[in-house]
Amino acid sequence: MSSSPDTIFERFWARVARNSATTSAALGVFRWLYCLNLLLLDASSYSWLDDAPRALYAPPVLSLAYLFPSFPPAPFFKVLDTVGVLALCFTMVGYRTRIATVALLAVEIVGTNFKYCFGKIDHNGVEFALLLCMAVADWGRCHSADARFRPGAAAGANPLAAARGMSLLAVLLAFGMVTAGIEKAYVWIDFDLRTSGFLAWYYGVRITQGRALLLSDWVQHAPLPLLELGDYLAPLFECSGFVALLTSARAFRIWLATSALFHLSNVLFLNIPFNSQTFAYMAFVDYDTLLEKLRASRLGRGRWQLAVASVLVGLAGIWHIAARWTGNSSGTLLATDAATWYTVRIVAAVPIAVLAATALVLSSLRAGAAAATGTVQAP
Amino acid sequence: MTGQAPVLFSRRFTWTLLGALVLPLLVRLFTTVEPFPAMLLPSGANLVRVVGGTVTTGALVVAAVDARGNERRLEPAALIDPIPTQYLSAIFRDGFGFERKDSQRIGVGTHHLNRSTLQLEVPRHVPSDADRQELIRWLRARVNVRGSTGTRLVARRDRLKIVVATGKTRVVQKGPEIVVELP
Numbered sequence: 001m002s003s004s005p006d007t008i009f010e011r012f013w014a015r016v017a018r019n020s021a022t023t024s025a026a027l028g029v030f031r032w033l034y035c036l037n038l039l040l041l042d043a044s045s046y047s048w049l050d051d052a053p054r055a056l057y058a059p060p061v062l063s064l065a066y067l068f069p070s071f072p073p074a075p076f077f078k079v080l081d082t083v084g085v086l087a088l089c090f091t092m093v094g095y096r097t098r099i100a101t102v103a104l105l106a107v108e109i110v111g112t113n114f115k116y117c118f119g120k121i122d123h124n125g126v127e128f129a130l131l132l133c134m135a136v137a138d139w140g141r142c143h144s145a146d147a148r149f150r151p152g153a154a155a156g157a158n159p160l161a162a163a164r165g166m167s168l169l170a171v172l173l174a175f176g177m178v179t180a181g182i183e184k185a186y187v188w189i190d191f192d193l194r195t196s197g198f199l200a201w202y203y204g205v206r207i208t209q210g211r212a213l214l215l216s217d218w219v220q221h222a223p224l225p226l227l228e229l230g231d232y233l234a235p236l237f238e239c240s241g242f243v244a245l246l247t248s249a250r251a252f253r254i255w256l257a258t259s260a261l262f263h264l265s266n267v268l269f270l271n272i273p274f275n276s277q278t279f280a281y282m283a284f285v286d287y288d289t290l291l292e293k294l295r296a297s298r299l300g301r302g303r304w305q306l307a308v309a310s311v312l313v314g315l316a317g318i319w320h321i322a323a324r325w326t327g328n329s330s331g332t333l334l335a336t337d338a339a340t341w342y343t344v345r346i347v348a349a350v351p352i353a354v355l356a357a358t359a360l361v362l363s364s365l366r367a368g369a370a371a372a373t374g375t376v377q378a379p
Numbered sequence: 380m381t382g383q384a385p386v387l388f389s390r391r392f393t394w395t396l397l398g399a400l401v402l403p404l405l406v407r408l409f410t411t412v413e414p415f416p417a418m419l420l421p422s423g424a425n426l427v428r429v430v431g432g433t434v435t436t437g438a439l440v441v442a443a444v445d446a447r448g449n450e451r452r453l454e455p456a457a458l459i460d461p462i463p464t465q466y467l468s469a470i471f472r473d474g475f476g477f478e479r480k481d482s483q484r485i486g487v488g489t490h491h492l493n494r495s496t497l498q499l500e501v502p503r504h505v506p507s508d509a510d511r512q513e514l515i516r517w518l519r520a521r522v523n524v525r526g527s528t529g530t531r532l533v534a535r536r537d538r539l540k541i542v543v544a545t546g547k548t549r550v551v552q553k554g555p556e557i558v559v560e561l562p
Contacts, residue, residue, distance in 0.1 A: 061483070177420060200436075201425075209467075220543055338463060
């Protein structure tokens with residue numbers, strides 16, 4: 001970058017791009033990992049809405065579903081799930097990746113609009129943001145069927161698209177966390193040991209939803225000043241994303257790693273999983289070392305991996321679709337009912353958070369080394 | 380790329396993005412409703428009071444009552460399966476599908492703790508009689524399982540006192556009940 005940008009906006013985006021930079025090749029690896037997470041644990045699952053009682057239809061006033069008188073007639077949601085699973089499979093193997101990603105995003109937006117018509121919004125904005133930004137970043141450019149079979153327009157690195165998508169994702173993540181923290185900061189930081197925000201969450205989940213898994217029972221042994229300290233640190237941390245993002249690539253990845261550990265504590269003590277959100281942070285992992293090792297290995301030199309992977313993804317997709325049309329579906333390959341799905345998600349949240357935190361810390365070390373040697377990538 | 384770094388996003392896009400992010404947040408902060416979809420993550424900025432090591436909180440109870448008046452607690456997850464359990468409180472707040480009001484209120488206020496400066500009435504989706512009958516059949520199938528029966532479904536929010544250190548719980552006040560007859 002030989003000339004410095006001359007407006008505040010350009011300087012802002014240039015700094016965000018520098019601190020969130022990754023490569024199209026790395027995004028290709030991330031695409032496989034993120035979609036694997038969806039395929040195993042969090043695939044589109046709305047077909048049960050076809051059988052939901054229509055009298056419970058209470059859409060949020062400011063949502064698309066409010067414009068509809070009731071749930072769409074069956075088999076609307078089975079068809080929606082089928083489209084979602086197919087779009088997920090195509091996105092994962094990287095066939096017409098951008099179109100498939102946008103289709104998956106559309107399915108999720110339509111499905112969640114109706115899923116939240118029981119009166120509660122579950123806040124999965126990060127999953128939407130991730131798909132939107134990856135469509136912008138064109139994450140199917142490498143390690144994909146498009147790269148193998150459609151050389152030319154859809155293949156090869158696209159640094160500008162990658163920079164746009166990753167910058168947008170970084171800003172949305174930092175802002176999203178502010179929205180989680182700002183209200184808590186106002187209410188929870190009250191310097192009053194006779195109130196607790198953490199315990200409000202804790203008993204809400206434990207009493208009403210009946211969850212008491214992992215380390216949930218340990219909370220009753222925690223001293224109140226420690227819980228009060230948590231009430232202060234959580235919102236302050238949530239509001240600090242932009243500071244980290246604008247400081248350096250290393251600081252931003254450390255902040256993301258801390259976010260992953262924050263989610264780990266949430267699942268351990270509160271039994272609230274944020275699996276796909278935590279996985280989204282792994283878009284900022286530096287996969288170049290992993291790629292170098294893969295290229296050097298026999299696994300990375302073979303020509304059959306894409307075919308084998310595509311067959312496995314296809315089989316998983318068929319399982320999902322068949323389960324939805326036979327009324328035995330959940331979002332995970334590992335369970336067919338809602339209760340087991342929750343348990344699987346809660347247990348899976350632990351290794352996901354540990355993996356994300358570890359990978360991001362290692363990436364932050366590489367980012368620091370790159371900054372020290374002046375090899376930071378520019379779009 | 381020849382010297383000049385490409386501009387990632389235009390000024391107009393940046394302003395539009397700022398508006399798309401901040402406006403929904405302002406709506407959530409200063410009203411009782413929330414737009415969807417929007418880039419808003421869960422806040423849950425609620426507090427419980429901890430007095431003498433004891434917390435007072437609310438707990439939703441759902442139970443089946445048989446012809447003799449015997450109450451049998453129901454497992455919330457099983458009652459509304461496959462609807463996710465975390466929606467049960469919202470379903471209860473909305474009258475378990477049997478609320479007949481045709482409007483709902485949106486509160487607008489100056490800050491988090493005061494959202495009642497202005498009250499707006501907006502239309503509410505009212506279930507038809509056929510929808511209510513379908514819901515009764517749906518609930519009855521869930522209440523009358525494994526040989527057990529119930530002629531009424533009762534839902535209420537009780538106030539509980541919980542000793543934090545031991546988890547010992549006692550009901551201090553039973554809340555008003557929503558009663559659904561299951562003929």
